Amino acid sequence: MTAAELEQRVVRLEALEAIRDLDARYCRALDDGDWATLVSLFTVDGEFVGLSRAQGHDRLRAFFAGLADSGLTAFWHHVTNLEIELEGPDVARARSFLWQPCVQDGVPHIAAGRYTDRLRRDGGVWRYLSKQVSFDYFVPLTDGWDHGRFTVAAAAATYPGRQFA
Template identity: 45%
Template structure:
């Protein structure tokens, strides 16, 4: 591979990884678990709220989160929370493109949404006022 071809490959890979991350965020927002799981390798791992491996178990785990009330805001014991954490993902280039081999998240904190963050600057009412109607496909 020539230096120019190598440079182009690196740029294309970087763009594909950014697209993968952006797609993951959109699918989380849309609570589209099957499409989200498709971004992970067949034996991929989610390591965060629990440690889960493989598409079947990832779908069961994700469905359980939805049944427990996970939405844009995380619910714990029936109370909406906000959380902050950091992802440390491992990626691999599979036949269908870049995929997550490991999605790891470590939470820094969580707080009830009604109490807000930053001395109530970001609370339930400010979140409601900032919410936009869900887009429906045309």
């Protein structure tokens, strides 16, 4: 292996690890309500698509800070099975699995789904261009997850163009 090949491999591994770290910081900032840190993880024109769509730092901050107003008062994001595709030195895509215990309108819920991210290295730092969540289920914990697929209208709406029975 040449020095150039080794350098290329190290650069790739550093990018992969930085993207994994970005997801960890996203979960921690979201769960802690640290909106300034959370918004800084997105590019200036970055967007979140899920329960709603918010683009740009001001709208992202308003959306995330407003979750409690919609009854979602506590959540704990657990992200795993991260798959990262580097599409160039400064562009990547990632997919991951989300498992999320939460409290909606005072009732414990359980949710699970997938994140699909587009990322860009911005000023040497990886940030989200787009972070999209699609839920597989979002239900009261007492109901069990298997009977509650898509019972929360907002979660079902995160599947654009998909028809539900």
